[in-house]
Amino acid sequence: MLLGRPLVAGDLRGVIYDLQNVGDQIKKHVHDETNNHITIVTKGKVKIFSHDWEMTYTAGDVLDFRPYEPHAVEALEPNSQVMNIIKNMTKPVNNTSLGN
Numbered sequence: 001m002l003l004g005r006p007l008v009a010g011d012l013r014g015v016i017y018d019l020q021n022v023g024d025q026i027k028k029h030v031h032d033e034t035n036n037h038i039t040i041v042t043k044g045k046v047k048i049f050s051h052d053w054e055m056t057y058t059a060g061d062v063l064d065f066r067p068y069e070p071h072a073v074e075a076l077e078p079n080s081q082v083m084n085i086i087k088n089m090t091k092p093v094n095n096t097s098l099g100n
Helices: none
Strands: 002-009 012-019 025-029 037-043 045-049 054-058 062-064 071-075 080-086
Touching: 002 080, 012 025, 012 071, 037 045, 045 080
Parallel strands: none
Antiparallel strands: 002 012, 012 080, 025 071, 037 062, 037 080, 045 054, 045 071
8 A cells, every 4th residue: 555645844845655565656657847856765675667767776765856757666565665855846835736
């Protein structure tokens, strides 16, 4: 089961995703310049896909996505976790738009 919860720490905004089971996914999606993010693998092992690449990442790895770069995440180990932190907040951010 995929669980997401807002990350709010001072000026930082984002979403923490818990991928509880092997095979749990964050479906392929894109972000524009207003909600583009970095992803930090904080626990476990995940595979991240884009339109022309896929790689395996483990806890401590950091990915810096470009705006409009399609990407998806799949858990390769139970209880994996990724944290997405918004890079550019040129517009006000609200919890309903985080991670989408």
